[in-house]
Amino acid sequence: MILSFLNVFLPEDEYKRLRVLYFMAEAAFLMGGLLMLGSALNNYWLKWNLDSTEVTFILMMFPMLMVGYTYFRYIFSGIEHTEVSNKRGYKEERRVAGKRALLVGVLFFIIFVIVKGIPTNYYERIDMIALPIVFTLLYFLFDLVSLKRSAKKNNELED
Amino acid sequence: MVSKMKLARVETGLTQAQLAKQVNATRQTIGLIEKGEYNPSLNLCIAISKALNKTLDDLFWEGD
Numbered sequence: 001m002i003l004s005f006l007n008v009f010l011p012e013d014e015y016k017r018l019r020v021l022y023f024m025a026e027a028a029f030l031m032g033g034l035l036m037l038g039s040a041l042n043n044y045w046l047k048w049n050l051d052s053t054e055v056t057f058i059l060m061m062f063p064m065l066m067v068g069y070t071y072f073r074y075i076f077s078g079i080e081h082t083e084v085s086n087k088r089g090y091k092e093e094r095r096v097a098g099k100r101a102l103l104v105g106v107l108f109f110i111i112f113v114i115v116k117g118i119p120t121n122y123y124e125r126i127d128m129i130a131l132p133i134v135f136t137l138l139y140f141l142f143d144l145v146s147l148k149r150s151a152k153k154n155n156e157l158e159d
Numbered sequence: 160m161v162s163k164m165k166l167a168r169v170e171t172g173l174t175q176a177q178l179a180k181q182v183n184a185t186r187q188t189i190g191l192i193e194k195g196e197y198n199p200s201l202n203l204c205i206a207i208s209k210a211l212n213k214t215l216d217d218l219f220w221e222g223d
Contacts, residue, residue: 012183013183013184013185013188014184014188014199014200014203015184015185015187015188015191015197015199016185016188079187082185082186082187082188083176083185083186083187085186150187153187154186154187154190156190157175157186157187157190157191157193157194158175158190159174159175
Protein backbone atom coordinates (compact mmCIF):
# COMPACT_ATOMS: atom_id res chain seq x y z
CA MET A 1 0.00 0.00 0.00
CA ILE A 2 1.22 3.51 -0.80
CA LEU A 3 1.93 5.53 2.35
CA SER A 4 -0.34 8.56 2.56
CA PHE A 5 -2.45 10.31 5.17
CA LEU A 6 -5.37 9.72 2.80
CA ASN A 7 -5.26 6.03 3.75
CA VAL A 8 -7.24 6.98 6.86
CA PHE A 9 -10.21 7.87 4.64
CA LEU A 10 -9.87 4.98 2.21
CA PRO A 11 -11.48 1.52 2.39
CA GLU A 12 -9.31 -1.59 2.72
CA ASP A 13 -10.58 -3.35 -0.40
CA GLU A 14 -8.44 -2.29 -3.35
CA TYR A 15 -11.29 -1.77 -5.85
CA LYS A 16 -13.23 0.41 -3.41
CA ARG A 17 -10.04 2.24 -2.48
CA LEU A 18 -9.31 3.04 -6.12
CA ARG A 19 -12.87 4.21 -6.80
CA VAL A 20 -12.98 6.44 -3.71
CA LEU A 21 -9.58 7.87 -4.64
CA TYR A 22 -10.98 8.72 -8.09
CA PHE A 23 -14.01 10.40 -6.53
CA MET A 24 -11.76 12.49 -4.29
CA ALA A 25 -9.51 13.42 -7.21
CA GLU A 26 -12.56 14.37 -9.34
CA ALA A 27 -13.85 16.52 -6.48
CA ALA A 28 -10.46 18.26 -6.10
CA PHE A 29 -10.23 18.82 -9.87
CA LEU A 30 -13.76 20.26 -10.07
CA MET A 31 -13.16 22.50 -7.05
CA GLY A 32 -9.95 23.77 -8.67
CA GLY A 33 -11.94 24.58 -11.81
CA LEU A 34 -14.68 26.28 -9.80
CA LEU A 35 -12.14 28.39 -7.92
CA MET A 36 -10.45 29.45 -11.16
CA LEU A 37 -13.81 30.28 -12.73
CA GLY A 38 -14.85 32.19 -9.62
CA SER A 39 -11.66 34.24 -9.51
CA ALA A 40 -11.88 34.99 -13.25
CA LEU A 41 -15.53 36.10 -12.89
CA ASN A 42 -14.59 38.26 -9.94
CA ASN A 43 -11.63 39.82 -11.72
CA TYR A 44 -13.24 40.64 -15.04
CA TRP A 45 -16.96 40.93 -14.48
CA LEU A 46 -18.67 40.74 -11.11
CA LYS A 47 -16.12 42.62 -8.97
CA TRP A 48 -17.46 41.20 -5.71
CA ASN A 49 -16.91 43.33 -2.68
CA LEU A 50 -17.20 40.79 0.11
CA ASP A 51 -16.75 41.22 3.84
CA SER A 52 -14.80 38.72 5.93
CA THR A 53 -17.90 36.71 6.95
CA GLU A 54 -18.89 36.17 3.34
CA VAL A 55 -15.34 35.19 2.39
CA THR A 56 -15.27 32.69 5.29
CA PHE A 57 -18.62 31.28 4.15
CA ILE A 58 -17.40 30.86 0.56
CA LEU A 59 -14.12 29.29 1.69
CA MET A 60 -15.98 26.86 3.95
CA MET A 61 -18.30 25.96 1.08
CA PHE A 62 -15.50 24.38 -0.94
CA PRO A 63 -14.51 21.59 1.47
CA MET A 64 -18.24 20.92 2.01
CA LEU A 65 -18.76 20.65 -1.75
CA MET A 66 -15.77 18.33 -2.04
CA VAL A 67 -17.05 16.05 0.71
CA GLY A 68 -20.57 16.19 -0.76
CA TYR A 69 -19.40 15.33 -4.26
CA THR A 70 -17.32 12.37 -2.98
CA TYR A 71 -20.19 11.16 -0.79
CA PHE A 72 -22.79 11.26 -3.57
CA ARG A 73 -20.49 9.59 -6.09
CA TYR A 74 -19.82 6.89 -3.50
CA ILE A 75 -23.51 6.38 -2.86
CA PHE A 76 -24.57 6.25 -6.51
CA SER A 77 -21.69 4.01 -7.57
CA GLY A 78 -23.15 1.08 -5.58
CA ILE A 79 -19.88 0.10 -3.91
CA GLU A 80 -20.85 0.68 -0.29
CA HIS A 81 -22.66 -2.57 0.51
CA THR A 82 -20.44 -5.08 -1.23
CA GLU A 83 -21.95 -8.29 0.12
CA VAL A 84 -25.69 -7.67 -0.41
CA SER A 85 -27.25 -9.40 -3.38
CA ASN A 86 -30.30 -11.44 -2.29
CA LYS A 87 -33.61 -10.33 -0.80
CA ARG A 88 -32.81 -11.58 2.69
CA GLY A 89 -29.51 -9.72 2.82
CA TYR A 90 -31.17 -6.62 1.43
CA LYS A 91 -33.90 -6.64 4.09
CA GLU A 92 -31.35 -7.24 6.85
CA GLU A 93 -29.19 -4.35 5.64
CA ARG A 94 -32.25 -2.11 5.34
CA ARG A 95 -33.09 -2.84 8.97
CA VAL A 96 -29.51 -2.00 9.98
CA ALA A 97 -29.69 1.21 7.89
CA GLY A 98 -32.87 2.22 9.74
CA LYS A 99 -31.23 1.71 13.13
CA ARG A 100 -28.10 3.58 12.01
CA ALA A 101 -30.19 6.50 10.76
CA LEU A 102 -32.01 6.68 14.10
CA LEU A 103 -28.73 6.66 16.00
CA VAL A 104 -27.27 9.37 13.77
CA GLY A 105 -30.48 11.39 14.20
CA VAL A 106 -30.22 11.18 18.00
CA LEU A 107 -26.55 12.22 17.86
CA PHE A 108 -27.49 15.13 15.58
CA PHE A 109 -30.19 16.17 18.06
CA ILE A 110 -27.74 16.05 21.00
CA ILE A 111 -25.09 18.07 19.13
CA PHE A 112 -27.78 20.53 18.03
CA VAL A 113 -28.90 21.02 21.64
CA ILE A 114 -25.29 21.47 22.82
CA VAL A 115 -24.51 24.04 20.09
CA LYS A 116 -27.81 25.95 20.10
CA GLY A 117 -28.77 25.56 23.75
CA ILE A 118 -32.25 24.95 25.17
CA PRO A 119 -34.93 26.53 22.92
CA THR A 120 -36.62 29.59 24.36
CA ASN A 121 -39.44 30.22 21.88
CA TYR A 122 -41.82 28.35 19.60
CA TYR A 123 -39.73 28.65 16.41
CA GLU A 124 -36.57 27.40 18.12
CA ARG A 125 -38.51 24.42 19.47
CA ILE A 126 -39.80 23.62 15.96
CA ASP A 127 -36.23 23.89 14.63
CA MET A 128 -34.98 21.57 17.35
CA ILE A 129 -37.50 18.88 16.45
CA ALA A 130 -37.80 19.31 12.69
CA LEU A 131 -34.12 19.54 11.76
CA PRO A 132 -33.05 16.22 13.36
CA ILE A 133 -36.10 14.52 11.80
CA VAL A 134 -35.29 15.87 8.32
CA PHE A 135 -31.63 14.95 8.80
CA THR A 136 -32.54 11.40 9.88
CA LEU A 137 -34.92 10.92 6.95
CA LEU A 138 -32.37 12.20 4.43
CA TYR A 139 -29.63 10.04 5.96
CA PHE A 140 -31.89 6.99 5.72
CA LEU A 141 -32.92 7.87 2.16
CA PHE A 142 -29.31 8.16 0.97
CA ASP A 143 -28.41 4.92 2.75
CA LEU A 144 -31.35 3.24 1.03
CA VAL A 145 -30.30 4.54 -2.40
CA SER A 146 -26.78 3.27 -1.76
CA LEU A 147 -28.16 -0.11 -0.66
CA LYS A 148 -30.38 -0.42 -3.74
CA ARG A 149 -27.55 0.49 -6.12
CA SER A 150 -25.17 -1.89 -4.35
CA ALA A 151 -27.68 -4.77 -4.45
CA LYS A 152 -28.30 -4.18 -8.16
CA LYS A 153 -24.59 -4.10 -8.94
CA ASN A 154 -23.88 -7.19 -6.81
CA ASN A 155 -26.74 -9.07 -8.46
CA GLU A 156 -25.16 -8.53 -11.86
CA LEU A 157 -21.83 -9.89 -10.58
CA GLU A 158 -23.15 -12.91 -8.71
CA ASP A 159 -21.74 -16.44 -9.19
CA MET B 160 -16.76 -15.75 -21.96
CA VAL B 161 -16.28 -17.44 -18.59
CA SER B 162 -13.00 -16.27 -17.06
CA LYS B 163 -10.25 -18.73 -16.15
CA MET B 164 -10.42 -17.42 -12.63
CA LYS B 165 -14.10 -18.22 -12.31
CA LEU B 166 -13.56 -21.72 -13.70
CA ALA B 167 -10.70 -22.30 -11.24
CA ARG B 168 -12.79 -20.99 -8.35
CA VAL B 169 -15.74 -23.25 -9.20
CA GLU B 170 -13.32 -26.17 -9.63
CA THR B 171 -11.96 -25.51 -6.15
CA GLY B 172 -15.51 -25.38 -4.79
CA LEU B 173 -15.27 -21.86 -3.43
CA THR B 174 -17.98 -19.21 -3.62
CA GLN B 175 -17.11 -15.61 -4.50
CA ALA B 176 -17.65 -14.64 -0.86
CA GLN B 177 -15.33 -17.40 0.44
CA LEU B 178 -12.59 -16.48 -2.02
CA ALA B 179 -13.02 -12.79 -1.19
CA LYS B 180 -12.58 -13.55 2.50
CA GLN B 181 -9.42 -15.57 1.86
CA VAL B 182 -7.76 -12.82 -0.18
CA ASN B 183 -8.97 -9.92 1.97
CA ALA B 184 -11.17 -8.40 -0.73
CA THR B 185 -14.92 -7.99 -1.15
CA ARG B 186 -17.28 -10.29 -3.05
CA GLN B 187 -18.03 -7.41 -5.40
CA THR B 188 -14.34 -7.06 -6.28
CA ILE B 189 -14.06 -10.78 -7.05
CA GLY B 190 -17.19 -10.54 -9.22
CA LEU B 191 -15.76 -7.56 -11.10
CA ILE B 192 -12.44 -9.35 -11.73
CA GLU B 193 -14.26 -12.45 -13.00
CA LYS B 194 -16.32 -10.31 -15.35
CA GLY B 195 -13.21 -8.53 -16.61
CA GLU B 196 -14.44 -5.18 -15.33
CA TYR B 197 -11.56 -4.60 -12.93
CA ASN B 198 -7.83 -5.27 -13.30
CA PRO B 199 -6.54 -6.36 -9.90
CA SER B 200 -3.15 -5.39 -8.50
CA LEU B 201 -0.32 -7.91 -8.71
CA ASN B 202 -0.61 -8.49 -4.96
CA LEU B 203 -4.27 -9.43 -5.27
CA CYS B 204 -3.54 -11.62 -8.33
CA ILE B 205 -0.93 -13.51 -6.31
CA ALA B 206 -3.29 -13.89 -3.35
CA ILE B 207 -6.03 -15.24 -5.64
CA SER B 208 -3.61 -17.62 -7.36
CA LYS B 209 -2.47 -18.98 -4.00
CA ALA B 210 -6.03 -19.35 -2.73
CA LEU B 211 -7.00 -21.29 -5.86
CA ASN B 212 -3.76 -23.33 -6.01
CA LYS B 213 -2.95 -22.05 -9.50
CA THR B 214 -0.16 -20.06 -11.06
CA LEU B 215 -0.59 -16.49 -12.29
CA ASP B 216 -0.32 -17.80 -15.88
CA ASP B 217 -3.10 -20.33 -15.26
CA LEU B 218 -5.50 -17.61 -14.16
CA PHE B 219 -4.55 -14.40 -15.88
CA TRP B 220 -2.49 -15.14 -19.01
CA GLU B 221 -4.62 -14.75 -22.11
CA GLY B 222 -2.33 -16.47 -24.66
CA ASP B 223 -4.12 -19.81 -24.99
